[in-house]
Amino acid sequence: MKALVIAEKGKPLQLLPVDDKTAGPGQALVRVHAAALNHRDLWIQKGQYAGLKYPIIPGSDGAGVVAAVGGSAGASGGSGAGRADGSGAGADWVGKEVIIDPALNWGHDPGFQHPTDFKILGLPDDGTLAEYVVAPLANLALKPAHLSFEEAAALPLAGLTAWRALMTRGRLQAGERVLITGIGGGVALFALQYAVAAGARVYVTSSSEEKLSRAVAMGAVGGVNYKSADWVGNLRSKEGGFDVVIDGAAGDGVNELLDLAAPGGRLVFYGATRGNPSSVVWRRMFWKQLNVLGSTMGDPQDFAEMMEFVGQYKIRPVVDRVFAMEEGEAAFRHMDEGGQFGKIVIKIK
Structure with missing residues (x-):
């Protein structure tokens, strides 16, 4: 598959062939249709973020279609409206249009994220600026029908x-x-x-x-x-x-x-x-x-409530500009200039 990769600190984003991803137990393989940038991605490129590692596929925001699920057919996830919740087999999500909640391993206390286990998709785990991404099945939510993939990709991190x-x-x-x-x-x-x-x-x-x-x-x-x-x-x-x-x-x-x-x-x-x-x-x-x-990010209940609110009021994320996958580095430089109004999105497919 192809992905946008930061190979070293301070180096331009490169579109490269990388190894295919495979979903493990309780995970989903998502075919990414669109991904959005956050300043976090830019700081990772500049080496100004904690826990850096290279090479890395950045990207915390993404929307696409579930291509496969790992583990047993009954793999299931967390709770909340529109999320994978144990009401059916994980395989039932194959073919569904989804948004990925990038807040991983929040923990059991809704008041704050787990001090060591919590992480955000895109570092240390490879992120959404790729043709495929692996994410916990519990972190999938159905894409609201009123949103395009580009709009949906703009929602998760900033919206949450x-x-x-x-x-x-x-x-x-x-x-x-x-x-x-x-x-x-x-x-x-x-x-x-x-x-x-x-x-x-x-x-x-x-x-x-x-x-x-x-x-x-x-x-x-x-x-x-x-x-x-x-x-x-x-x-x-x-x-x-x-x-x-x-x-x-x-x-x-x-x-x-x-x-x-x-x-x-x-x-x-x-x-x-x-x-x-x-x-x-x-x-x-x-x-x-x-x-x-x-306040930092949000727990699964926050994400579920946000998704319900977005659906109820038909909120459409503001998209500043959509770049092609081949224009990934240009998208990063556009963010670095700081003049955008809304989210910068990269169309993967």
């Missing part, structure tokens, strides 16, 4: 991260005020779509006026350019404060978010692309009785 951050950790309720930073990235856009569908009042931030306008067209009440003068005061004048804040940047902007949070608000951080803050104004946190929450 946004769901847990907003719904599980943030406990969003209809009518609440939500602030989502860095609109244009995959997680932020999913959070916007979920919050709008759930009946929240959503504001967004970006350094791009075009991205702010597109977010408003998607249902945001408004947005501000965080590079403008007194953007914090501008937002505060519009809503007073926000019940839920979703952020993946952290850095010194944390204090501004603490300022914008309403008393009793929930601030959920799913990343720290701007690094650690040099200082934190703690009095804002305790005086307003704020809840500061961390």
Whole structure:
């Protein structure tokens, strides 16, 4: 089979022939039709991620058709709507159109992932940027009929991260005020779509006026350019404060978010692309009785709930651009440039 391979740190992505994959007990072999990129893939290429190994087939997001299942015919997986759940033989999944949940070995505690067993598809296990990928049967979900393979491939990692951050950790309720930073990235856009569908009042931030306008067209009440003068005061004048804040940047902007949070608000951080803050104004946190929450990926129940919500509200992931498999390195460079609005997808078949 063919796959996109990172052979060494800092080397371009190459389309190469690799050994065929075989599903073991409790696993499925999926013929990948489309895969989507995440910054994780780029960081692996640059050598800026934990647990690196090369060569590696990257890719955490994928959608395709089950080609085979391993083990006995009765191999079955976890629980949740649309997932392989023991209600029938694993062989019944052959030929089904599926989405792969990339969160592997979450563990038994829904509150946090297992400290040693948890991993994400695409490292250390070969990922979805290949004609075939092996994944646990338990991590398969039926592809919603309203999604194309390209749209479906864009959903898993970013969609799951946004769901847990907003719904599980943030406990969003209809009518609440939500602030989502860095609109244009995959997680932020999913959070916007979920919050709008759930009946929240959503504001967004970006350094791009075009991205702010597109977010408003998607249902945001408004947005501000965080590079403008007194953007914090501008937002505060519009809503007073926000019940839920979703952020993946952290850095010194944390204090501004603490300022914008309403008393009793929930601030959920799913990343720290701007690094650690040099200082934190703690009095804002305790005086307003704020809840500061961390969030990473999601457990099987989160994934099942997300899939049900996406199906119910016919949510379509925002796809920035679709590349051919032969254009894999160009897709990585497009992500590295940082101007995308939505997910970057590679069409495998």
